[in-house]
Amino acid sequence: MAKKSSLSLLRRLLHVITLLSVCLLLIHRISATSATNQPHFEGFDADEDDEFVIESNDVGPIRYRTPPISLSEPTLESRHENPNPKPDSQILSPVSDPNLNSKPASTSFDYWDEDEFEGIPQDLPPENIVTKESATGSEFDLSSDPEKPDSGKDVKSEVSDVTSLVNLLLSYSIEIVCVIFLIVFAINYFTGKRDNENLALAWASKFATKDSIFDKNFSLLGVGETEDSPLLLKEGNNVFKFYASGRRFCSGLLATMELKSRHDLISRLYNMVVPCKDEITFEVYMNDDAMDHVVFALARKKLAKIMQKEARDLQRFAVQVAPPSGRKWVVEELQVISESKEVAGDLITDAVLDQVFGDKAFDKFGKGFISLHFSDQHLGSNKKMLVLKFALPDAIHMADMSRLVALVPYYIDLIGRYKPSSQARSKTEAARLKVAQEIYKELQNARQEALQQKKVEQRKKLEEAQSKLSAEALRKKEAKERTRQMKKFAPKFKISQAH
Numbered sequence: 219m220a221k222k223s224s225l226s227l228l229r230r231l232l233h234v235i236t237l238l239s240v241c242l243l244l245i246h247r248i249s250a251t252s253a254t255n256q257p258h259f260e261g262f263d264a265d266e267d268d269e270f271v272i273e274s275n276d277v278g279p280i281r282y283r284t285p286p287i288s289l290s291e292p293t294l295e296s297r298h299e300n301p302n303p304k305p306d307s308q309i310l311s312p313v314s315d316p317n318l319n320s321k322p323a324s325t326s327f328d329y330w331d332e333d334e335f336e337g338i339p340q341d342l343p344p345e346n347i348v349t350k351e352s353a354t355g356s357e358f359d360l361s362s363d364p365e366k367p368d369s370g371k372d373v374k375s376e377v378s379d380v381t382s383l384v385n386l387l388l389s390y391s392i393e394i395v396c397v398i399f400l401i402v403f404a405i406n407y408f409t410g411k412r413d414n415e416n417l418a419l420a421w422a423s424k425f426a427t428k429d430s431i432f433d434k435n436f437s438l439l440g441v442g443e444t445e446d447s448p449l450l451l452k453e454g455n456n457v458f459k460f461y462a463s464g465r466r467f468c469s470g471l472l473a474t475m476e477l478k479s480r481h482d483l484i485s486r487l488y489n490m491v492v493p494c495k496d497e498i499t500f501e502v503y504m505n506d507d508a509m510d511h512v513v514f515a516l517a518r519k520k521l522a523k524i525m526q527k528e529a530r531d532l533q534r535f536a537v538q539v540a541p542p543s544g545r546k547w548v549v550e551e552l553q554v555i556s557e558s559k560e561v562a563g564d565l566i567t568d569a570v571l572d573q574v575f576g577d578k579a580f581d582k583f584g585k586g587f588i589s590l591h592f593s594d595q596h597l598g599s600n601k602k603m604l605v606l607k608f609a610l611p612d613a614i615h616m617a618d619m620s621r622l623v624a625l626v627p628y629y630i631d632l633i634g635r636y637k638p639s640s641q642a643r644s645k646t647e648a649a650r651l652k653v654a655q656e657i658y659k660e661l662q663n664a665r666q667e668a669l670q671q672k673k674v675e676q677r678k679k680l681e682e683a684q685s686k687l688s689a690e691a692l693r694k695k696e697a698k699e700r701t702r703q704m705k706k707f708a709p710k711f712k713i714s715q716a717h
Contacts, residue, residue, distance in 0.1 A: 411480070416613055422450055424620075469503045548580075565633075590625075
């Protein structure tokens with residue numbers, strides 16, 4: 219139970235984290251959209267100036283020769299005067315080429331801010347006006363040979379495309395991870411759901427169809443009252459139930475398959491760390507007149523200690539039974555818990571030892587065994603029950619648990635016909651009488667505690683009501699209470715009339 223509760227808590231925590239991450243993604247995208255819609259201010263975006271210079275030169279595939287470079291030294295007066303932007307032809311004056319009819323692109327300073335660029339030389343050398351791509355030599359060079367193709371520009375464009383693609387992927391990395399997680403979660407849901415259904419159907423086709431072990435031992439199979447009713451009842455993606463009735467000594471049988479949560483990705487990951495098994499539990503509801511005083515359990519040693527601490531009937535009536543001398547017994551891995559040695563010896567027969575619980579058979583046929591628990595003191599509406607719990611193999615090896623399933627009808631007949639000896643019966647009756655007296659005392663103590671608690675609550679209510687009364691009302695109430703006490707303790711006189 220602790221493992222299941224921790225699994226459900228972890229699952230809920232991861233679901234909450236997933237929802238919070240989705241909300242944060244929405245907030246992030248909304249804030250990014252609002253930030254991109256804000257207006258830009260002139261003079262504060264240096265990248266736009268660079269792009270402007272580059273785009274102005276990107277007129278087309280124009281080839282031009284290196285212009286003559288002329289360097290002019292700025293004077294002191296020109297540093298303090300407003301710069302006079304010259305035409306593009308004065309800044310770059312390329313040599314005319316008769317083979318080329320097109321003019322080279324110009325670099326302009328039409329957006330000159332005289333307050334911001336005060337003191338900047340007016341006549342700049344051509345090397346400073348060339349774009350930063352030409353300064354690094356990555357895109358094109360003005361001094362390059364006009365006959366060579368513009369290969370540098372192509373390489374730069376490819377690099378910029380790859381960089382932009384990487385930046386785009388990085389900007390949507392959280393969204394991509396969430397989408398991938400949801401896709402994997404959906405695929406795992408449908409595949410896990412199908413695997414659980416196939417496993418349940420494989421068990422039903424092996425043990426609950428025509429001419430199977432349950433068909434031979436019960437007259438009615440399935441969850442309905444007709445023959446065409448479905449064999450299995452699906453209560454969840456990992457819980458399936460099978461019902462059978464129509465057999466002596468019992469009113470019915472309920473088999474519950476609790477499979478792994480394969481449809482849940484978080485549970486699947488948890489099961490990789492903490493493995494668990496697919497289990498099936500048979501609950502046989504015995505008739506009141508068909509089961510005598512029997513309290514018996516059989517499980518592996520570690521599980522047997524846990525069962526004795528948690529099960530109320532085992533805790534009150536049963537003890538661990540040591541292996542008897544002079545006869546065959548269960549393997550050392552198993553522990554017997556019983557009300558007496560006689561009951562344990564009568565229920566562990568030679569046939570059971572040869573089929574499942576013996577030294578030779580257990581390694582081969584008892585791998586899926588978990589526990590047996592037979593008791594006439596179960597808690598709940600059905601006190602007389604047989605509970606058998608096994609582990610399910612995979613769908614291919616479902617026949618490996620045939621001998622374990624055969625224990626169900628075998629123990630129904632054995633418990634139904636079992637009658638303990640008079641000595642064992644007297645011991646069991648004495649133990650049940652003692653437990654009944656203890657339960658009665660516990661009920662009496664609980665009833666007394668409830669009455670005391672009720673009186674304390676009434677006293678508190680009276681004190682609260684008195685604290686709210688006025689002084690005059692409180693004085694009248696005290697006088698009334700005093701009068702009542704005087705009448706109560708006053709001597710009583712009997713007046714007889716004289717004749």
